[in-house]
Amino acid sequence: MSEWRYWLNEQRGTLMGLAIFLLMFAVYIANHPAGLTANVAQTAANKGVLFAFVAMAQTLVVITAGIDLSVGMIFILTNCLASWIVVGEPLPTALGVVAVLAAGMVCGAINGLLVIYGRLQPIVATIATGAVYFGLALLLRPFPGGSVNEDLADALTGRLFGVIPSSLVALAAAVLLVWLPFRRSRLGRAAYAAGSSEQAAFMSGVPIRRGKFAAYTLAGLLAAMGGLFLTFFTYTGEAAYASGSGYTLWSIAAVVLGGVSLYGGRGSAVGAIFGAFAARTTGDMLFVFDVDPLWQPLLQGVVLMIAVSIGSLALLRVRNRLDWFQ
Amino acid sequence: MSDTSENRISIRTRLPAFLRRADPAVLTAFGCILLLLFLSSLYSSNFLSLNYLLQQLKVASFLGVVAAGIMVVILLGHIDLSVPWVMTTGAMMACAAASFGGMGPVIAIPFGILCGAAFGLLNGFGVAYLRIPSMIVTLATNVVAQGLMVVYTGGFSPQDSAPPAVRWLATGFVIPGLPNAILVWVAISAMMVFLFTRTSFGRAVYGIGNSERAAYLSGVDTRRVVMIAFAISGALSAFGGVLLAGYSSKAAQAMGDAYLLPAIAAVVLGGTSILGGRGSYLGTVAGVILITLLQSILSVMQMPEAGRQIVYGVVIIVMLLLYGRTPPNR
Numbered sequence: 224m225s226e227w228r229y230w231l232n233e234q235r236g237t238l239m240g241l242a243i244f245l246l247m248f249a250v251y252i253a254n255h256p257a258g259l260t261a262n263v264a265q266t267a268a269n270k271g272v273l274f275a276f277v278a279m280a281q282t283l284v285v286i287t288a289g290i291d292l293s294v295g296m297i298f299i300l301t302n303c304l305a306s307w308i309v310v311g312e313p314l315p316t317a318l319g320v321v322a323v324l325a326a327g328m329v330c331g332a333i334n335g336l337l338v339i340y341g342r343l344q345p346i347v348a349t350i351a352t353g354a355v356y357f358g359l360a361l362l363l364r365p366f367p368g369g370s371v372n373e374d375l376a377d378a379l380t381g382r383l384f385g386v387i388p389s390s391l392v393a394l395a396a397a398v399l400l401v402w403l404p405f406r407r408s409r410l411g412r413a414a415y416a417a418g419s420s421e422q423a424a425f426m427s428g429v430p431i432r433r434g435k436f437a438a439y440t441l442a443g444l445l446a447a448m449g450g451l452f453l454t455f456f457t458y459t460g461e462a463a464y465a466s467g468s469g470y471t472l473w474s475i476a477a478v479v480l481g482g483v484s485l486y487g488g489r490g491s492a493v494g495a496i497f498g499a500f501a502a503r504t505t506g507d508m509l510f511v512f513d514v515d516p517l518w519q520p521l522l523q524g525v526v527l528m529i530a531v532s533i534g535s536l537a538l539l540r541v542r543n544r545l546d547w548f549q
Numbered sequence: 550m551s552d553t554s555e556n557r558i559s560i561r562t563r564l565p566a567f568l569r570r571a572d573p574a575v576l577t578a579f580g581c582i583l584l585l586l587f588l589s590s591l592y593s594s595n596f597l598s599l600n601y602l603l604q605q606l607k608v609a610s611f612l613g614v615v616a617a618g619i620m621v622v623i624l625l626g627h628i629d630l631s632v633p634w635v636m637t638t639g640a641m642m643a644c645a646a647a648s649f650g651g652m653g654p655v656i657a658i659p660f661g662i663l664c665g666a667a668f669g670l671l672n673g674f675g676v677a678y679l680r681i682p683s684m685i686v687t688l689a690t691n692v693v694a695q696g697l698m699v700v701y702t703g704g705f706s707p708q709d710s711a712p713p714a715v716r717w718l719a720t721g722f723v724i725p726g727l728p729n730a731i732l733v734w735v736a737i738s739a740m741m742v743f744l745f746t747r748t749s750f751g752r753a754v755y756g757i758g759n760s761e762r763a764a765y766l767s768g769v770d771t772r773r774v775v776m777i778a779f780a781i782s783g784a785l786s787a788f789g790g791v792l793l794a795g796y797s798s799k800a801a802q803a804m805g806d807a808y809l810l811p812a813i814a815a816v817v818l819g820g821t822s823i824l825g826g827r828g829s830y831l832g833t834v835a836g837v838i839l840i841t842l843l844q845s846i847l848s849v850m851q852m853p854e855a856g857r858q859i860v861y862g863v864v865i866i867v868m869l870l871l872y873g874r875t876p877p878n879r
Contacts, residue, residue, distance in 0.1 A: 290684070337866065342874040344823040346628065350810050351865040358858030365855070465806070472630070472688055485682045517703065521696025528689040535679035545762055547680055 236482015331443015
């Protein structure tokens with residue numbers, strides 16, 4: 224077998240995610256009254272990027288065979304924080320951005336410490352930290368409000384050279400500066416190994432603890448980037464519980480659509496980005512097909528249900544029944 | 550290493566028999582309840598009044614019914630994230646059925662529970678036969694249930710008032726002074742204990758939680774057991790929703806949102822392993838009471854919502870660090 228086949232096999236999930244997204248986006252654009260104009264692309268990108276950042280954050284944790292149910296709350300907390308401190312002259316704004324990102328990393332690191340050194344189960348530990356982060360967000364913004372440096376916000380949500388949505392550029396930068404270095408580093412490999420088989424990784428002397436810790440911390444960073452972008456779009460901060468838990472839930476869906484295994488060790492954040500875009504496009508599609516908004520949640524649910532059921536076709540290839548129970 | 554474990558054994562043998570058999574996690578949970586009551590009684594002696602305690606048990610019974618259902622699923626090593634909207638569905642469908650002709654009030658409660666069981670079967674089918682991770686299938690079911698309810702109500706909360714039978718079940722009194730909701734919780738608890746300790750289904754649940762392969766090889770139809778377990782969870786979630794609708798005298802959208810995380814937390818604080826296969830029902834009862842007391846005390850102290858969330862999260866983390874840790878990887 225030549226080498227590209229291995230590569231293809233490894234990237235199958237990501238390519239599936241890309242295919243699902245392209246198909247849905249093509250249907251969406253074909254039915255959009257305006258077609259693919261720069262404006263339509265910009266709106267779609269801006270909405271998709273929020274999901275994409277949270278989905279990337281979720282991927283990092285899921286790869287280690289964990290789950291981060293606080294990711295939406297970190298997103299909300301950093302949104303509220305940014306609406307206080309990302310304001311004013313360029314220098315304070317820059318410091319504010321750094322502080323927001325650092326706050327996200329601290330949240331992620333706390334999750335990591337509890338899961339790795341506290342030896343708590345990720346599901347319950349992040350449920351609890353999620354409550355704390357939401358409480359902090361509510362302390363910062365008991366009522367929606369605040370502001371943000373509008374020049375920066377407009378620059379990052381506008382268009383580069385009149386065509387390219389700059390939010391997509393920012394997302395690509397996050398992939399290049401955060402995801403790829405992590406994926407290629409020793410710690411990234413350790414995170415994958417820990418998710419694939421923690422016992423085997425431990426026996427082989429892989430630094431699983433540091434790898435997992437890095438994954439949780441970077442997940443916090445990516446969620447904070449999402450929170451920053453939310454502030455740039457809305458110009459305000461709001462501690463909305465429903466929004467936080469919604470982002471958490473859809474991040475899990477996006478991760479699965481993007482071909483990342485919830486059992487850990489398989490998949491890539493790039494796939495999750497496509498998964499997030501696909502999930503986002505479902506909502507937009509219902510809009511162009513002029514579906515009654517009342518039916519929107521139901522149709523989204525049905526689409527999600529079908530999408531996750533497709534994966535079970537792999538059962539048909541199982542030769543030994545015992546392989547059902549892994 | 551062996552020295553300390555021998556020490557521990559010798560301490561255990563000196564304890565009275567009923568303490569020796571008890572799970573340390575359950576004892577810790579009950580200890581925490583007593584500690585909470587003691588601390589709150591320093592704040593105000595009203596916390597120890599019979600009225601207050603009965604009121605707390607009544608509020609706890611809604612969470613208790615939901616937690617009992619989710620515990621079955623957690624014992625399997627799965628999770629049920631569809632609780633919020635299955636609860637809401639149960640409540641809304643019970644209220645809807647009540648206004649349906651002469652038979653309405655009679656079938657209201659069973660119909661609500663049946664709707665919950667149907668969603669549970671859907672979850673169970675996805676998990677057991679399609680082998681989709683439970684986290685994702687129950688998530689999708691939650692969205693579908695939400696979608697159905699949004700379509701049904703037309704996007705806003707109609708004043709779906711709860712029928713008298715439902716209200717009576719949640720707030721009435723068969724035994725003077727003892728709210729019916731508590732009796733319902735006791736009855737459900739008795740059924741759960743029977744299910745876990747006296748039936749082959751209960752054994753199979755623990756077995757699958759430990760190793761589904763081993764259970765399958767021992768002749769258990771594991772897929773059917775998993776599907777039934779999810780149906781039980783759905784039915785009990787819906788029943789919890791019906792009770793809640795009776796308590797607040799109407800069914801409203803998103804009424805179940807505040808119940809998912811406390812239910813999971815209650816089960817886990819009661820010493821049930823989230824990986825499945827280990828845990829006792831008594832622990833879940835302790836966890837439910839603990840969480841309800843904590844929420845109530847924080848709100849009586851007039852702590853703002855933000856502070857409540859923070860304290861709530863921190864307390865859960867601290868208690869888990871005390872006794873919910875997984876063994877080290879050595």
